[in-house]
Amino acid sequence: MKTTIALLLLCVAAPSFAAEHEHQGHGDAHPGPLSTVVNRPVDHALVARGATIYARHCATCHGARGEGAPQWQRRGADGKMPAPPLDGSGHAWHHPMADLIEMINEGSRPGEGNMPGWKGKLAAGEIDAVIAWFQSLWNDDIHEFWQQIDRRAREGGL
Numbered sequence: 164m165k166t167t168i169a170l171l172l173l174c175v176a177a178p179s180f181a182a183e184h185e186h187q188g189h190g191d192a193h194p195g196p197l198s199t200v201v202n203r204p205v206d207h208a209l210v211a212r213g214a215t216i217y218a219r220h221c222a223t224c225h226g227a228r229g230e231g232a233p234q235w236q237r238r239g240a241d242g243k244m245p246a247p248p249l250d251g252s253g254h255a256w257h258h259p260m261a262d263l264i265e266m267i268n269e270g271s272r273p274g275e276g277n278m279p280g281w282k283g284k285l286a287a288g289e290i291d292a293v294i295a296w297f298q299s300l301w302n303d304d305i306h307e308f309w310q311q312i313d314r315r316a317r318e319g320g321l
């Protein structure tokens with residue numbers, strides 16, 4: 164809704180910019196218009212804590228900056244999926260918070276990948292911190308889409 168209002172304002176204020184952006188949008192992996200309304204509080208201490216946890220436990224597979232393994236969309240020679248990006252260029256942002264936490268706790272489903280489950284190895288607060296870290300890599304558009312997905316999941320009682 165906010166995005167729609169922002170886009171309407173953008174169209175009225177600067178039609179040529181809006182048209183240009185729409186044009187650039189074709190073939191872009193990230194859908195949607197640039198938002199001018201950003202509601203994105205960032206807990207910098209939590210993000211910093213998450214960076215340390217990420218570097219220690221996650222970077223070997225997901226890449227130093229969350230860029231994912233090369234060829235992450237294809238199964239490897241072992242028939243398993245390589246680690247996807249977490250930096251907003253993959254699909255981690257399609258998952259509401261509860262699903263992200265569950266994936267990190269449980270790890271890969273059998274046969275799907277080699278991600279270990281972190282339940283019992285990382286405390287809930289450490290998982291929150293590592294999620295805050297990789298979310299800090301997402302641009303505002305991606306973050307806003309994720310907020311909508313997360314809100315819908317919460318309202319649906321998930």
Ligand code: HEC
Nearest residue numbers: 220221224244245246247254255271272275276277278293
């Ligand atoms: C041994 C390699 C490995 C390590 C270490 C690892 N992961 Fe993963 N991760 C994977 C793989 C492979 C997948 C996708 C597998 C699947 O679909 O089951 C994945 C999937 C994910 C996903 C779901 C992403 C999506 O797009 O759906 C999240 C979130 C995630 N990992 C977070 C983490 C975090 C946080 C850590 C560190 C605490 C971590 N991973 C450590 C290999 C790893």
